[in-house]
Amino acid sequence: MSERRSAREILTLVTDPGSFSELPSPPRPSKPDGPLGWRGYDASRARAAERTGEEESVVCGTASVTGTPAVLIAFEFGFLGGSLGERTGDRLEAAYTHARAHRLPVVPLIATGGSRMQEGMLALSQLQRVARQSALTREAGLPQIAVLRDPTTGGGWATLGAGADVVLALPGAQVGFAGSRVRPPGADPAAYTAEGQVAFGSADALVRPEELRETLGQWLRLLTTPAQAAPAPPALGAPGLPATGWAAVRRARSPERPRAQAYLDACFTHRRDIGGDRCGGADTGGMLCGFGERDGRTVAYAAQTGAATRPAGYRTAARLIRLADRLDIPVLTLVDTPGAANDAEAERQGAGAAIAEVFGAVAAARVPITTLVIGEGGSGGALALSAPGNTWATPDSYFSVIAPELAAAILKRPPEEVEATAEQLRLRPQDLVELGVIRGIVNHPQP
Secondary structure (H helix, E strand, O other), X not given: OOOOOOHHHHHHHHOOOOOOEEOOOOOXXXXXXXXXXXXXXXXXXXXXXXXXXXXXXXXXXXXXXXXXXXXXXXXXXXXXXXXEOHHHHHHHHHHHHHHHXXXXXXXXXXXXXXXXXXXXXXXXOHHXXXXXXXXXXXXXXXXEEEEEEEEEEHXXXXXXXXXXXXXXXOOOOEEEOOOOOOOOOOOXXXXXXXXXXXXXXXXXXEOOHHXXXXXXXXXXXXXXXXXXXXXXXXXXOOOOOOOOHHHHHHHHHOOOOOOHHHHHHHHXXXXXXXXXXXXXXXXXXXXXXXXXXXXXXXXXXXXXXXXXXXXXXXXXXHXXXXXXXXXXXXXXXEEEEOOEOOOHHHXXXXXXXXXXXXXXXXXXXXXXXXXXXXXXXXXXXXXXXXXXXXXXXXXXXXXXXXXXXXXXXXXXOOHHHHHHHHHHHOOOHHXXXXXXXXXXXXXXXXX
């Protein structure tokens, strides 16, 4: 369990000193013991107010976070478990409305046990209200960054938390749709933790409290300062073009050539990764996705790492491209894969549908997308990430309809004809330029 801070304490932790200004609370007529006449409800609210100094379970206002203004929504777990009721819904709607009116990002700092039982279905229906406000804010092109505190469960997790564009979590926080008192007997407790949600792709990163202000501030800057176009990464690797098709394949497969990490480090002064496909999967070994800063402006990136890309990797890339498109941030994609993972587990995880998601996201994007093939370009698993009409290649790369070995096997050729098959496929960078498949070859410095 992480340390439980009050709403005011978490606001002090993440905001610039003296910058927080609380938004006024919308008035709502009250009935004795609430809308259901739940006996003792008024007394419970009075005790909660005396204990916490708050009149409701959320504190909403505007502040700057390392210089970037935002609307912040801080839950007070000490007030009836941070539960959502009608008055909570009033405050949340007002906060989102203010954010859209003033073009500000929204940061929910969540600590809630769910909907308030003393208000019954009227409390539960607030989730629809919150979802509507979140959707309107999304349509307005404004980012939402959630911070999961302890605990984040029930409808608060399923709307404000999991519905955010970027989800950060405090280590040790209880996070899950089911709270601790309503889980099945014998359920694995690790599945209901911040660490578990990051591991299976429902949250992006763990952030320690002492790093939260800087991390949150960096995310806010990245998502609100788009560049005009994605730059071509600096030239890396060996100069000169491959003489033959098989030489191109060997260069692309060489363990010595630069990989995605090197290109991203060279391209951006700093960057932040997103993690996971929001469908229970992550492919951190095969796909790197996130946002980076170059010359003070933001570019999104989806980069294959040289491994066979798994379905979760493609879904994460599709998520990244759609988010960047909504926030008007250009995208850089780096192609480097022998192909999509084709094992039985990949098929069970929906490999075809996941690849289709990326093809669709690239095709529908309105922002500029720049692609650089930095290694192996293996069939459709590589093409899905490639921008039509704006794909470039490095000298130590190739792009092919199929790997030469597999082409030879399909054509029933002996192994000694693999090299000749590579030549027939015309997969070298210079061949691809001549065929009109790519725009050009990134120039490399001479030794």
